[in-house]
Amino acid sequence: MVEALLLMLELLFVCLLIHYVARGSQAEGRKDLGLFNYLESRDDAAPPRRRGR
């Protein structure tokens, strides 16, 4: 039962990925993988630094 549920999730994620890829390939400049999107640089993940007083 759990295996079937995981398989369902797997298929759902694959469908999502292919949907995002198809959308990203068709629309120029819309390179968005939605839930699977990536950071341009790892520095983007860091919280913004406090500015000096």
Add this chain to the structure above:
Amino acid sequence: MRDYMMLGAMLFLVPLALRNTFGAYLLWGWSGLMAINTFMYGMMQSLPYVQIFALICLTLLVFNRDPERQRFESDSTTTLFLLFAVHAVLAASFAYPDIPRNWELCTNLLKTLLFCILMPMLVTSRFRIHAMLLMLALASGFHGLIEGLKFVSSGGAHLSQGNIKLGDRNHTAVMTVMIMPILLYLYQYAQNRLAKFGYIAVLVVNILSVISTQSRAGLLTLIALALWVVFHSRRKLAGSLAILVVVLGVIAVAPESWTNRMDTIKSADEDGSFMGRVMAWKRGSAIALENPIFGGGFHSVQAPSIFDYYRYKQGILGFVETPVQSYAAAAHSIYFEVMGDLGFMGFFIFMALLINAFITLRAINKMAKSSHVDVRWATDLATLMGGGLLAYMVGGASISAGYFEMPYTMIMLMAVLRRQVDLEVHGPKPAYRFRAA
């Protein structure tokens, strides 16, 4: 129920694949690595998923339906892939007679090589590289996820037996370790917090699945990967601490049978299972010595028809004392498998493919260092994929996985990454600039 789910997914995926060449390419790779048929039990079990998506992708490629497609350009990696493909066909043609799976394995390898050779034409941007990584993680990570969760739910009692497509538990363990660097990269570069959590959770469950196989090759592969990751980490202390936590976690959850099994690594020379492997290595190298150019053919080492002839041959391992093997066992090593199947010539091309991947990794790092453009994502990915290939080289020393898709895919992805870094650092090539102008 599974079959209806799959039917529903196919009704959604096939039209998408028909509209998008790269989508079809991803589905081709996913259906092969995932071995989706092995999870079906009814009407959808016999559907040739890989062939369907491969055919769609190749047809769309022929009709040039992908606007981002690049023309085929040869480099050292593609040249080696083509050489290996030609050599494989010649080896299968000149093989010993009556080798049951000779042409079946040769055809499977050719399909894998074709998939990889097309990669530089279709994986042409960072967006596509990332999608490719997601496909690999979804396909290969799934096996580890299933087995790891069974291990957790059984309180550590579940003994994973592997997957029909991937092979026994040793094969599954090594292939699971190979996907871990990709999961780690996806975790590091995920934008969405939920996705980030998902990647790290799957990674941890995959580690547990390797424990559930009780494979010694799996443990050694895991150690090799951990050392590689720590050695190349920018924060070595934090990396070492993370590894220490994982090791302590493994010791805490692993059953006693696992610890007893791993203890036998120390006394490998007295272990019947290990000595059986050495006997198979002797036969593999003996076949190569008698057929140095084309070898004996695919999996000739385990063909009963030629077993009697090579039974007492020592090959290049005559200095190791072993008893005589009583049955035609598998090669039990990627090196001796390729050596026996494809001869020394095939073995050298295979080794050149692996070494070339590390040369490409070095070139990527060198290009990144000499440039002001921030391509750290690419150096991070290349380094982690290097770890995946090292895992394959270590774990592969005792399993017959010379023709598995994953290492070839990683080798070609490394070459694709180099092209991408070259593009980001140096800009488009002059021909394209001229065309754009």
